[in-house]
Amino acid sequence: MPGLTHECVSQEEEVREAVETLEAPEELRPRGISLRTRMGRNMTGVIGAGILLFMLFVALVGPYIVPDGPLSQDAPSFVKPSLSLDHPFGTDRLGRDVLSRVVSGARTSLQIGIIAVTIAVLGGCFFGVISGYFGGWVDYLIQRIVEVIISIPALILLIVVSAAVGSSVRNVTLLLGVMGIPILTRVVRSIIFSEKEQLYIEAARSLGATNKRLLFVHLFPSVIPLAGILAALALGGMILAEAALSFLGVGVPPPNPSWGADMSGNARDYFQHAPWLAIFPGIALSLTILGANLVAETIRDLIDPYAQRQGVGTR
Amino acid sequence: MIGYIIRRLAALVPILIGVSIIVFVLTRLMPGNIAQIMCGPNCEPEQLASLEHEYGLDKPKLEQFTDWVSGAVRGDLGRSFLRDRPVADEILDRLPVTGQLLIMTVMASAALGIMNGMLSAAFHRRFLDNALRVVSIFGMSVPTFWVATLVILLPSLWFAYAPPFTAVGLLENPWDNLRQFGPPALVLGFSSSCGLSRVVRGSILGVLNQDFMRTARAKGLGEATILRRHALGNVMLPIITVIGMEVATLMGGAVIAETVFNLNGLGRLFMESALMRDYPVIQVMTLYTAAIFVTLSLLVDLAYAWLDPRVRLTGGRSA
Numbered sequence: 031m032p033g034l035t036h037e038c039v040s041q042e043e044e045v046r047e048a049v050e051t052l053e054a055p056e057e058l059r060p061r062g063i064s065l066r067t068r069m070g071r072n073m074t075g076v077i078g079a080g081i082l083l084f085m086l087f088v089a090l091v092g093p094y095i096v097p098d099g100p101l102s103q104d105a106p107s108f109v110k111p112s113l114s115l116d117h118p119f120g121t122d123r124l125g126r127d128v129l130s131r132v133v134s135g136a137r138t139s140l141q142i143g144i145i146a147v148t149i150a151v152l153g154g155c156f157f158g159v160i161s162g163y164f165g166g167w168v169d170y171l172i173q174r175i176v177e178v179i180i181s182i183p184a185l186i187l188l189i190v191v192s193a194a195v196g197s198s199v200r201n202v203t204l205l206l207g208v209m210g211i212p213i214l215t216r217v218v219r220s221i222i223f224s225e226k227e228q229l230y231i232e233a234a235r236s237l238g239a240t241n242k243r244l245l246f247v248h249l250f251p252s253v254i255p256l257a258g259i260l261a262a263l264a265l266g267g268m269i270l271a272e273a274a275l276s277f278l279g280v281g282v283p284p285p286n287p288s289w290g291a292d293m294s295g296n297a298r299d300y301f302q303h304a305p306w307l308a309i310f311p312g313i314a315l316s317l318t319i320l321g322a323n324l325v326a327e328t329i330r331d332l333i334d335p336y337a338q339r340q341g342v343g344t345r
Numbered sequence: 346m347i348g349y350i351i352r353r354l355a356a357l358v359p360i361l362i363g364v365s366i367i368v369f370v371l372t373r374l375m376p377g378n379i380a381q382i383m384c385g386p387n388c389e390p391e392q393l394a395s396l397e398h399e400y401g402l403d404k405p406k407l408e409q410f411t412d413w414v415s416g417a418v419r420g421d422l423g424r425s426f427l428r429d430r431p432v433a434d435e436i437l438d439r440l441p442v443t444g445q446l447l448i449m450t451v452m453a454s455a456a457l458g459i460m461n462g463m464l465s466a467a468f469h470r471r472f473l474d475n476a477l478r479v480v481s482i483f484g485m486s487v488p489t490f491w492v493a494t495l496v497i498l499l500p501s502l503w504f505a506y507a508p509p510f511t512a513v514g515l516l517e518n519p520w521d522n523l524r525q526f527g528p529p530a531l532v533l534g535f536s537s538s539c540g541l542s543r544v545v546r547g548s549i550l551g552v553l554n555q556d557f558m559r560t561a562r563a564k565g566l567g568e569a570t571i572l573r574r575h576a577l578g579n580v581m582l583p584i585i586t587v588i589g590m591e592v593a594t595l596m597g598g599a600v601i602a603e604t605v606f607n608l609n610g611l612g613r614l615f616m617e618s619a620l621m622r623d624y625p626v627i628q629v630m631t632l633y634t635a636a637i638f639v640t641l642s643l644l645v646d647l648a649y650a651w652l653d654p655r656v657r658l659t660g661g662r663s664a
Binding site: 174175177178179181182183184185186187189190191193194195266270273274277278279280290293294298301302305308309312315316319320322323324327 | 359360363364367368371372374482483485486487488490491494495498501502593594596597598600601604615616619620622627630631634635638639
């Protein structure tokens with residue numbers, strides 16, 4: 031799987047460059063078409079956002095529309111998975127309607143993804159700002175902890191922690207969120223390093239602003255746009271990580287509907303006779319991650335000064 | 346240079362100590378222990394106590410930690426509770442499987458990634474470029490465990506094909522061995538080549554309009570030669586970084602691929618141990634993975650210095 035870690039490491043550079051460009055005075059910003067026009071032209075982003083919105087709609091409204099609950103069993107199709115007009119996506123080995131489970135799975139997946147991203151970004155901003163602003167031993171301590179955590183490959187650490195805390199929807203959400211904090215701390219810290227040298231901070235300080243005021247009135251608000259960008263970039267990875275953990279049996283526990291878990295364990299014995307068990311959850315999962323990645327891709331393009339220059343005359 | 350390597354190696358020590366503490370604490374946080382699992386649901390308290398004593402779980406936590414660390418430093422990695430044999434033996438038994446898988450994966454990933462990235466750059470903003478970029482963003486979005494599942498499922502449905510079920514060594518029967526390792530290596534390799542091809546594309550586009558490229562063109566070299574000889578050499582550094590970091594994430598990928606493709610390697614060992622609370626194995630494997638990861642990033646930094654004379658290595662760490 032595309033790992034959280036290395037993706038984020040390369041993101042650090044990208045985001046820092048991007049934020050610096052956004053903050054550059056008007057005359058120094060790369061010339062080109064305005065952001066809004068380019069957004070409008072960028073079909074990639076529109077498609078991605080469309081997919082995500084559709085999935086969000088399915089997650090919010092879908093469970094009320096589909097014929098059965100994700101857990102209700104249809105007695106005649108019990109044991110023998112079958113495909114019929116009543117069950118267009120088929121039923122699983124317990125006679126549950128796969129369409130209903132896929133739809134409810136959207137809720138599980140997006141709920142975990144969005145909450146986890148929020149936790150990760152808020153935590154990352156908090157520790158990043160503290161670490162970057164205070165420097166000294168606070169920074170040293172936080173950075174050493176971050177270093178230790180990111181030196182364990184993400185999926186390996188997630189499996190160990192997940193096995194340690196036991197799997198439930200709440201635990202998986204918290205776990206993914208907390209494990210996202212260290213790498214985001216690094217990104218935010220590097221931004222704060224340059225931010226705190228800005229003139230307005232010096233001005234505020236010379237007016238007698240306290241640390242508390244500088245932090246809460248000036249520095250935290252200054253990372254809000256960055257936080258939005260980071261959240262968008264991280265969403266796809268979070269959804270993928272949840273699915274992978276659930277697939278391995280240490281994520282969302284049965285009988286909760288989860289795209290990852292529905293393809294794993296005992297269900298695999300039935301794939302040969304009921305391929306729809308593997309196909310539909312996989313399509314839903316891939317589509318959602320694709321949507322998130324397309325949006326992330328567009329944001330990267332929009333904030334990357336380099337992407338603009340590529341348009342003209344490299345060849 | 347030597348001084349730099351020594352400083353960097355020294356900086357690894359506190360990191361690995363930190364990792365070992367984290368892993369130890371985590372494994373002790375796990376609800377239930379191996380004694381309870383071995384003892385089963387109808388467990389007598391005395392039986393449980395004697396099992397816990399046998400596994401050394403009744404000792405104070407601090408003593409368990411110091412025992413483990415002092416053992417690990419002396420090369421004694423402890424015994425697996427579950428399999429009742431030294432962890433080192435268990436790991437060595439499975440290493441060839443995961444080793445072969447990872448080597449083949451990295452080869453597939455590098456080949457696909459560099460080829461697609463170069464093609465994309467050469468046909469910048471034309472059809473092939475766009476097509477390859479769509480493929481790469483699809484490849485990054487589709488989970489490996491699903492692709493792997495389909496790679497097993499679809500041929501079995503359509504052609505009633507199944508790879509050989511029992512493990513075969515590469516030297517015993519190369520054909521059967523490749524039928525076992527080829528698909529997982531290709532699935533993992535393709536997935537990680539997607540990130541790589543984007544880096545290759547971006548870096549090549551970055552050097553394409555530099556002066557030395559114009560010179561090469563002026564000399565009358567063909568585009569293909571220019572790309573291969575002049576552009577690729579100049580973008581080796583980011584490529585090496587990405588491949589180096591990939592290996593680390595591939596260890597996570599190995600867990601998934603070995604589970605789906607039923608390969609008896611380190612990934613499976615890790616997963617089984619995590620589910621059965623086999624502490625010694627989890628501790629050692631996590632620590633080793635972290636050690637390999639930090640060593641790889643050190644090697645990547647050194648490769649930079651070696652390949653690019655402009656890089657000067659200073660300072661203790663590249664923060």
